[in-house]
Structures are given as structure tokens and as C-alpha cells.
Amino acid sequence: MLAVNDACPIEAIKHKQRLMYGTQFHLEQYDDQHLDGRVILRNFYKQAGLTTPAAP
Numbered sequence: 001m002l003a004v005n006d007a008c009p010i011e012a013i014k015h016k017q018r019l020m021y022g023t024q025f026h027l028e029q030y031d032d033q034h035l036d037g038r039v040i041l042r043n044f045y046k047q048a049g050l051t052t053p054a055a056p
Contacts, residue, residue: 011025028041
């Protein structure tokens with residue numbers, strides 16, 4: 001388990017042996033006041049060795 005909150009006991013998970021992740025929220029839904037999804041996506045792209053797409 002990687003992330004939790006009071007409303008949902010499991011927000012993000014990672015497989016123990018494989019390079020697999022899962023989330024219980026929409027990372028792609030972010031705005032100027034709620035940037036967490038953007039930060040998580042940026043970190044994921046960096047970890048995967050990919051270029052971060054341009055912001056819409």
C-alpha cells in the first residue's frame with residue numbers, strides 16, 4: 001500500500017515483485033488548486049524513463 005486516507009483505506013498500491021501500480025482515484029483529474037495528480041503522474045513518468053507530456 002502506498003497511499004491511504006480517511007475516506008478510502010487503499011488509494012494507491014504497488015505489486016511486491018512486479019513493476020505494477022494501481023490507484024483508486026483519477027490522476028488525470030487535476031487543476032490549479034489540486035495538483036497532486038499532476039505530481040504523481042510526473043513522478044510516474046520519471047520513474048518509467050518517459051518524457052512528461054505537455055500540460056493541456
